[in-house]
Amino acid sequence: ADLTHIRNFSIIAHIDHGKSTLADRLIQRCGGLTEREMTAQVLDNMDIEKERGITIKAQTVRLDYTAKDGQTYELNLMDTPGHVDFAYEVSRSLAACEGALLVVDAAQGVEAQTLANVYQSIEHDHEIVPVINKIDLPAAEPEKVKAEIEEVIGLDASEAVLASAKAGIGIDEILEAIVTKIPAPKGDRDAPLKAMLVDSWYDPYLGVVILVRVINGVLKKGQQIKFMIGGTEHLVDRVGCMRPKIEQLPELGPGEIGFITAQIKEIAQTRVGDTITTVKNPAAEPLPGFKEVQPVVFCGLFPVDANDFEKLRDSIHKLRLNDASFSFEMETSAALGFGFRCGFLGLLHLEIIQERLSREYDLDLITTAPSVVYDIHMNNGELRQLHNPADMPDANHIDHIDEPWIEATIYVPDEYLGALLKLCQDRRGIQKDLTYVGGRAQIKYELPLNEVVFDFYDRLKSISRGYASFDYHQIGMREGDLVKMNILVNNEPVDALSMIVHRGAAEARGRHMCERLKDLIPRHLFKIPIQAAIGGKVIARETIAALRKDVTAKCYGGDITRKKKLLEKQKEGKKRMREYGSVQIPQEAFIAALRMG
Ligand code: GDP
Ligand code: MG
Numbered sequence: 090a091d092l093t094h095i096r097n098f099s100i101i102a103h104i105d106h107g108k109s110t111l112a113d114r115l116i117q118r119c120g121g122l123t124e125r126e127m128t129a130q131v132l133d134n135m136d137i138e139k140e141r142g143i144t145i146k147a148q149t150v151r152l153d154y155t156a157k158d159g160q161t162y163e164l165n166l167m168d169t170p171g172h173v174d175f176a177y178e179v180s181r182s183l184a185a186c187e188g189a190l191l192v193v194d195a196a197q198g199v200e201a202q203t204l205a206n207v208y209q210s211i212e213h214d215h216e217i218v219p220v221i222n223k224i225d226l227p228a229a230e231p232e233k234v235k236a237e238i239e240e241v242i243g244l245d246a247s248e249a250v251l252a253s254a255k256a257g258i259g260i261d262e263i264l265e266a267i268v269t270k271i272p273a274p275k276g277d278r279d280a281p282l283k284a285m286l287v288d289s290w291y292d293p294y295l296g297v298v299i300l301v302r303v304i305n306g307v308l309k310k311g312q313q314i315k316f317m318i319g320g321t322e323h324l325v326d327r328v329g330c331m332r333p334k335i336e337q338l339p340e341l342g343p344g345e346i347g348f349i350t351a352q353i354k355e356i357a358q359t360r361v362g363d364t365i366t367t368v369k370n371p372a373a374e375p376l377p378g379f380k381e382v383q384p385v386v387f388c389g390l391f392p393v394d395a396n397d398f399e400k401l402r403d404s405i406h407k408l409r410l411n412d413a414s415f416s417f418e419m420e421t422s423a424a425l426g427f428g429f430r431c432g433f434l435g436l437l438h439l440e441i442i443q444e445r446l447s448r449e450y451d452l453d454l455i456t457t458a459p460s461v462v463y464d465i466h467m468n469n470g471e472l473r474q475l476h477n478p479a480d481m482p483d484a485n486h487i488d489h490i491d492e493p494w495i496e497a498t499i500y501v502p503d504e505y506l507g508a509l510l511k512l513c514q515d516r517r518g519i520q521k522d523l524t525y526v527g528g529r530a531q532i533k534y535e536l537p538l539n540e541v542v543f544d545f546y547d548r549l550k551s552i553s554r555g556y557a558s559f560d561y562h563q564i565g566m567r568e569g570d571l572v573k574m575n576i577l578v579n580n581e582p583v584d585a586l587s588m589i590v591h592r593g594a595a596e597a598r599g600r601h602m603c604e605r606l607k608d609l610i611p612r613h614l615f616k617i618p619i620q621a622a623i624g625g626k627v628i629a630r631e632t633i634a635a636l637r638k639d640v641t642a643k644c645y646g647g648d649i650t651r652k653k654k655l656l657e658k659q660k661e662g663k664k665r666m667r668e669y670g671s672v673q674i675p676q677e678a679f680i681a682a683l684r685m686g
Contacts, residue, residue, distance in 0.1 A: 465487055
């Protein structure tokens with residue numbers, strides 16, 4: 090298409106502010122799908138996305154819009170993932186656009202996630218079109234939200250479009266604003282090919298599909314292309330766009346967004362942010378902004394039923410076909426048997442993978458406590474990266490330990506501020522900033538990631554009755570007074586329950602864990618000590634009393650059918666128990682003990 094008739098934009102919104110609903114409206118208005126083909130929210134196409142109402146993978150769709158000036162424009166709408174775990178993907182999607190719609194809920198106002206994305210958008214020099222959505226709601230306060238956009242973000246909101254994606258209000262105004270306000274892309278058709286790899290996914294029919302934004306040159310079927318960072322070469326066998334149905338095209342020219350397939354077998358070969366060029370006439374250098382994505386949260390995944398190990402392995406391999414951002418390696422645990430140590434971009438990413446394994450592959454799993462990656466500086470100068478508390482070297486050989494820190498931005502209504510500050514303080518937070526914006530506080534805290542991965546987000550939501558919003562980014566490694574805490578059951582350490590904790594928090598956490606286990610482990614014929622220990626030093630202790638003889642007698646005496654039933658029940662129970670230092674620990678105990686609270 091003619092460059093001047095192309096508009097590339099993304100939609101920025103906090104979760105639930107109406108991004109997907111608006112995208113659907115735009116598709117519908119531009120005739121991308123017939124009424125019958127419009128199932129709700131076509132852009133969110135995974136079950137989990139639909140249920141949780143968040144976008145996990147970026148998708149894009151091309152629309153033809155005939156504007157009031159009589160010209161037909163090619164609009165490329167890029168949907169961006171709506172969660173902090175996928176911040177890098179968001180940055181690449183934004184880099185592929187010239188503008189953005191900033192969708193703000195007329196009843197909720199500006200939220201933390203909105204801000205993070207809007208600042209990124211501004212960094213990419215985007216033209217930003219504010220859209221105040223949900224004006225149909227009785228609680229809508231469009232004027233107040235306009236003022237908030239100006240005050241908080243510093244954007245001129247006087248021409249913000251007032252819309253209701255649900256009721257179909259303001260849709261034409263939004264489309265006109267896209268055409269008139271967002272600039273057309275620039276690019277040189279005669280320069281060597283330079284295209285950004287924005288996203289990729291595995292399609293059962295097409296294989297690996299790559300979403301691209303062409304900067305310079307032309308992408309065509311039959312070209313031999315090269316990934317400048319990944320280093321591999323491939324033959325392009327399909328070029329097209331999504332409307333959102335797939336449509337093949339003769340080429341993608343400068344400024345255009347579309348997809349290619351190139352007989353690529355593994356998604357791991359396609360790195361988001363890589364630059365695609367031709368082998369024959371390569372570009373001089375790759376595009377800026379590429380980043381290697383690294384998992385930041387690790388945990389062990391074990392099958393509840395040890396016989397499911399093979400199934401778990403196959404399922405993990407299959408999932409990995411579609412998501413190269415999680416990593417895994419085999420792990421054995423004395424308590425839990427064979428499983429995998431997996432790495433994720435964040436806690437939500439972990440939950441998604443875990444949920445897909447149980448839902449799509451029908452697996453019952455035990456997840457060990459999530460852990461971040463620590464830099465262990467040894468006395469001999471060696472640096473070790475620790476992903477698993479079980480691999481912690483002897484404390485005598487350690488010089489010091491560095492842990493990852495984040496900067497968190499939290500928005501919270503005034504009445505919950507006190508409780509929230511306490512939560513941050515309890516998690517070793519360092520307050521950096523506290524400002525008020527229209528009845529709400531914006532706080533910035535530096536926090537150790539380790540304190541956030543457990544249950545910070547859940548606590549934040551429950552403290553604020555769901556009203557606080559939270560966003561974070563990593564700010565580097567800092568030295569911490571960290572120790573490995575072991576949990577011993579009947580004097581034997583249970584590897585699956587060991588964790589790295591800050592020395593100051595160890596006692597409280599250890600006590601809590603012992604108390605929980607005391608309730609979770611059934612009584613035996615002997616006394617069972619449960620201890621939390623750092624090195625050889627016990628810091629917390631509970632004891633499960635022995636089962637009294639007469640209780641057993643009562644149980645096993647009496648009528649024969651009842652006895653049989655009991656035996657059967659026991660057998661069943663056995664399967665789901667792991668023996669530890671001659672103590673039978675039910676699987677549920679591990680799961681429940683690891684759930685902090
Ligand atoms: P997203 O998380 O930003 O993609 O938000 P969704 O598009 O999934 O919308 C979140 C919820 O808000 C859904 O229940 C929508 O039906 C609802 N919603 C979206 N737009 C509007 C609107 O204009 N008015 C009202 N009343 N509800 C809306
Ligand atoms: Mg959505």
